[in-house]
Amino acid sequence: MLKRLGKPTPQETPQPNTPPAASPPAASPPAANAPVQPVAAAAAPSPKKSAAVPSTGLPPLSPATQEKAASAPTVEVETEAQTRRKMLELSLSIVDRIQASLGAQSELKPSPETDKMLQERFSHFYRQANVTLSNENVELLFKMVKDELMGFGPMQQLLDNPEISEVMVNGPNQIYIEQKGKVRLSDVTFASDEHVLKIIDRIIRPLGRRVDRKWPMVDARLPDGSRVNAIIPPCAIDGPTITIRKFSKNKLTYKDLIKFGSMTEEMAEFLRACVESKLNIVVAGGTGSGKTTLLNVLSNFIPDGDRIVTIEDSAELQLAKPHVVRLEAKPADIDGSGRVSIRDLVINSLRMRPERIVIGECRGGETLDMLQAMNTGHDGSLTTLHANTPRDAVARMETMAMMSGMDLPLDVIRAQIASAVDLIVQQTRLEDGQRKISSITEVQGMEGNTVVLQEIFKLEIKGKTSEGKLIAELKPTGVRPKFTTKLEAHGHKLPPSIFGFDVGRPRR
Numbered sequence: 001m002l003k004r005l006g007k008p009t010p011q012e013t014p015q016p017n018t019p020p021a022a023s024p025p026a027a028s029p030p031a032a033n034a035p036v037q038p039v040a041a042a043a044a045p046s047p048k049k050s051a052a053v054p055s056t057g058l059p060p061l062s063p064a065t066q067e068k069a070a071s072a073p074t075v076e077v078e079t080e081a082q083t084r085r086k087m088l089e090l091s092l093s094i095v096d097r098i099q100a101s102l103g104a105q106s107e108l109k110p111s112p113e114t115d116k117m118l119q120e121r122f123s124h125f126y127r128q129a130n131v132t133l134s135n136e137n138v139e140l141l142f143k144m145v146k147d148e149l150m151g152f153g154p155m156q157q158l159l160d161n162p163e164i165s166e167v168m169v170n171g172p173n174q175i176y177i178e179q180k181g182k183v184r185l186s187d188v189t190f191a192s193d194e195h196v197l198k199i200i201d202r203i204i205r206p207l208g209r210r211v212d213r214k215w216p217m218v219d220a221r222l223p224d225g226s227r228v229n230a231i232i233p234p235c236a237i238d239g240p241t242i243t244i245r246k247f248s249k250n251k252l253t254y255k256d257l258i259k260f261g262s263m264t265e266e267m268a269e270f271l272r273a274c275v276e277s278k279l280n281i282v283v284a285g286g287t288g289s290g291k292t293t294l295l296n297v298l299s300n301f302i303p304d305g306d307r308i309v310t311i312e313d314s315a316e317l318q319l320a321k322p323h324v325v326r327l328e329a330k331p332a333d334i335d336g337s338g339r340v341s342i343r344d345l346v347i348n349s350l351r352m353r354p355e356r357i358v359i360g361e362c363r364g365g366e367t368l369d370m371l372q373a374m375n376t377g378h379d380g381s382l383t384t385l386h387a388n389t390p391r392d393a394v395a396r397m398e399t400m401a402m403m404s405g406m407d408l409p410l411d412v413i414r415a416q417i418a419s420a421v422d423l424i425v426q427q428t429r430l431e432d433g434q435r436k437i438s439s440i441t442e443v444q445g446m447e448g449n450t451v452v453l454q455e456i457f458k459l460e461i462k463g464k465t466s467e468g469k470l471i472a473e474l475k476p477t478g479v480r481p482k483f484t485t486k487l488e489a490h491g492h493k494l495p496p497s498i499f500g501f502d503v504g505r506p507r508r
């Protein structure tokens with residue numbers, strides 16, 4: 001059984017630099033030498049009610065066996081969740097004690113000396129806890145203590161796992177993760193709301209940001225660049241909530257996207273020609289569908305000589321380009337002043353002699369500024385927006401342009417969209433977790449009051465494998481875009497086969 005330690009007293013505190021007799025846990029945990037009992041089984045017998053048992057279809061037990069079974073002490077088997085909970089509580093007790101023993105110097109910097117000091121103090125307090133854990137669990141406990149003192153608590157193990165791309169904490173008892181494209185509930189929990197709040201504070205304090213009941217939401221970044229949003233009560237009804245999009249150290253390239261089946265070689269060749277030919281491109285997609293990743297891939301098609309200005313809410317783009325100026329929006333200061341929006345940055349960027357403007361995501365009035373920039377000589381601009389189909393993307397641009405407060409009539413906005421945007425690339429996260437380009441659509445112009453769209457590449461769902469994976473085919477529609485002459489003017493004479501033509505005939 002694990003027990004929670006009481007409040008630390010000064011007598012229990014080991015003196016700094018006087019290592020306790022215990023040896024470091026990772027090498028040889030103090031209690032691990034004692035007979036090992038798995039924490040999952042509590043030895044205390046507990047009375048069990050005999051309920052009417054449904055028939056199992058097995059032969060009945062002999063009377064002697066039944067008697068023996070009845071007289072045997074019942075072992076209540078702890079569930080894995082209970083064990084994890086107890087480990088968490090024990091780790092927090094030890095953390096309290098180590099922190100009390102550190103006094104004023106509780107800011108720990110990772111170093112071999114810190115590691116050694118923590119191992120010694122951990123061993124001391126672990127011994128006082130008077131619990132019996134397996135070697136493996138002692139090591140796990142030490143890791144939990146270390147993560148709590150120097151990392152991001154229970155979330156750290158998820159952040160350390162390279163297979164996990166997203167961590168979503170919905171209050172202390174529910175942490176969802178995205179692993180290999182699939183979202184699932186993890187078995188990690190926090191101890192309480194306060195525990196989650198403590199970790200939020202650890203994330204935002206070094207950035208000089210604050211979150212409280214008055215302004216209960218904050219955007220931040222982890223030291224490795226991962227994007228974080230936190231929102232706490234009263235706005236987050238079920239407890240403090242953290243959403244982390246993990247920063248992938250190796251951003252996906254177009255070769256990865258081809259390898260994953262997210263696009264074909266032909267699509268990549270076509271998109272490269274479009275970017276090099278300075279077409280204005282909008283990447284549309286749902287939340288987490290891969291918009292930013294695709295924007296990054298497209299931006300890396302920009303020729304090396306071009307001066308690129310990137311504008312983002314939270315810098316995620318990684319351009320392997322020589323001439324890039326990166327701009328990031330700024331939240332308001334504590335007194336509510338000093339906010340610099342994406343829109344302010346778009347307007348400012350026009351004075352920076354940009355050859356390419358790459359806007360991380362259009363969410364509001366900046367859409368109109370972007371359209372105007374695209375229409376006034378800043379060709380070759382790229383952005384993303386939230387929409388589920390190319391048609392929806394046009395409607396979204398209309399709505400967002402209206403949010404600019406310029407009071408332009410809808411048909412004027414529509415005409416601006418039709419002449420500014422050349423291509424909409426739709427990115428989709430399919431129900432089985434695969435992320436793919438589901439449509440590449442040309443914006444051809446206006447017909448009457450309607451923006452004319454023509455699909456050039458599309459995704460066809462063919463069926464499902466026995467494991468539930470969708471079988472999908474990316475293919476050209478057989479239509480050549482109207483802007484082909486523009487591509488040719490930039491030296492891109494794409495073979496007709498890219499568009500699904502074999503010797504002048506559309507491919508079926």
Ligand SMILES: Nc1ncnc2c1ncn2[C@@H]1O[C@H](COP(=O)(O)OP(=O)(O)OP(=O)(O)O)[C@@H](O)[C@H]1O
Pocket residue numbers: 165166245248252257260262285286287288289290291292293294434435436
């Ligand atoms: N084609 C792809 N195949 C596999 N994984 C991908 C693909 N595109 C993106 N991802 C992964 O999906 C996650 C979300 O990607 P990304 O940040 O680009 O999405 P997003 O649409 O910009 O999200 P948000 O709406 O939150 O801004 C990342 O972990 C990224 O590495």
Ligand SMILES: [Mg+2]
Pocket residue numbers: 291292293361
């Ligand atoms: Mg994004």
